[in-house]
Amino acid sequence: MIKKSIFYIVGMFIACMGVGLVLKSNIGAGPWDAFYMGASEKIGLSIGICVIIGQMVFLLMNSLLLKNRPAFESVITIVLWGFILDFCLGILLKNVYLADLSLLSKWLFFLTGVMLIGVGIGVYLISRFPAMPYDGMMMALVKRFGLKINVSRTILEGIGLLAAYLLGGPVGMGSIIFVLFLGTFIQICNRGAEKVLLKV
Numbered sequence: 570m571i572k573k574s575i576f577y578i579v580g581m582f583i584a585c586m587g588v589g590l591v592l593k594s595n596i597g598a599g600p601w602d603a604f605y606m607g608a609s610e611k612i613g614l615s616i617g618i619c620v621i622i623g624q625m626v627f628l629l630m631n632s633l634l635l636k637n638r639p640a641f642e643s644v645i646t647i648v649l650w651g652f653i654l655d656f657c658l659g660i661l662l663k664n665v666y667l668a669d670l671s672l673l674s675k676w677l678f679f680l681t682g683v684m685l686i687g688v689g690i691g692v693y694l695i696s697r698f699p700a701m702p703y704d705g706m707m708m709a710l711v712k713r714f715g716l717k718i719n720v721s722r723t724i725l726e727g728i729g730l731l732a733a734y735l736l737g738g739p740v741g742m743g744s745i746i747f748v749l750f751l752g753t754f755i756q757i758c759n760r761g762a763e764k765v766l767l768k769v
Contacts, residue, residue, distance in 0.1 A: 577696035581653055584689025589657040590682030593667050594675045597741020600729030607738030617655030621647050627702035634709050643699040679743050691758025722752025
């Protein structure tokens with residue numbers, strides 16, 4: 570239980586740091602992060618709070634998809650993720666400014682962020698603790714329709730890309746990379762993290 574708890578917290582922290590670096594790079598946020606950022610600017614709430622609200626909607630959608638009760642135990646994960654993300658953006662990365670860097674440097678920060686997100690999600694999912702409803706929906710699509718993780722994630726990111734564009738979020742070339750490659754990277758990291766957990 571202790572080992573799984575460590576994987577759970579550390580994984581979320583790594584992923585949120587990755588989200589922060591991607592947002593700071595200005596290359597183009599992940600589709601759903603772009604959606605939450607657009608919502609944050611329109612309604613005046615922090616990105617973390619917008620994530621919490623959005624994930625609550627996913628929680629209900631997962632219940633309908635799997636035809637079971639809402640996984641209310643995921644609320645803890647939702648709140649933790651929202652506050653960790655705000656902590657990373659508002660404190661740890663508050664004074665990190667990448668606007669004046671070269672395009673190459675921005676891409677390096679962006680790709681580092683993408684890798685951190687993939688590693689973080691892959692790590693925290695193996696704890697088998699309640700997942701973020703969005704990640705839970707990714708796994709629900711895998712279970713319901715027999716999809717691979719990378720295919721399921723790509724579908725969800727594509728939907729998020731359209732939603733972010735309609736809301737005026739920071740969609741860019743980086744967002745396209747998210748759609749095409751994040752699912753595969755999460756799948757690879759998830760398998761690797763499972764092997765590590767079995768050894769420790």
